[in-house]
Amino acid sequence: SQQGEEDPQALSIQEGENATMNCSYKTSINNLQWYRQNSGRGLVHLILIRSNEREKHSGRLRVTLDTSKKSSSLLITASRAADTASYFCATDAPWETSGSRLTFGEGTQLTVNP
């Protein structure tokens, strides 16, 4: 089963609206990251939140982390058509070893209509 499961699987909104995506995970983490992927392209890092942080902002992005519920949310405010992409959360391995994996969730396909 996936370490990270995302909700919703697909989201369609109008330009200017806010988009919220949720991610749940199963094991303990050191940090959680969000990535964006345009169709058929490489993933691009958006934001990293550490396990001792509850909220983090970067431009129009706001990420929250609730380690007690093993969940995170990504909020994109004032969405633009260019935000159309798949968004993945990724968690690091609970063991502490350099070069260990990031495990990706199933992703949310966001469509922002002009």
Next chain:
Amino acid sequence: AAGVIQSPRHLIKEKRETATLKCYPIPRHDTVYWYQQGPGQDPQFLISFYEKMQSDKGSIPDRFSAQQFSDYHSELNMSSLELGDSALYFCASSLAAGVYTGELFFGEGSRLTVL
């Protein structure tokens, strides 16, 4: 700024053939990761290398092998290809910051089609 370079970008192989994918990480990055992404799927971790040593291993078939060379570039070798191996293969690199996995920088991927 230099990015992660993957080659080839596209390749088509027949069943039972062999394929080799190459990855050139961002200069001074010491960690390389390989991921496989099927259509509509999330990226699945295959293997990673830290300072040229294998650091983590995921769901990589025995038919696949990988290594990181002295110049830090990495190669993923896939033998006895099967139809199910058709996917996007991503390489990512990072600069290790202690024992926690930080930001990964992804290449544009190599699209493998097995006929």
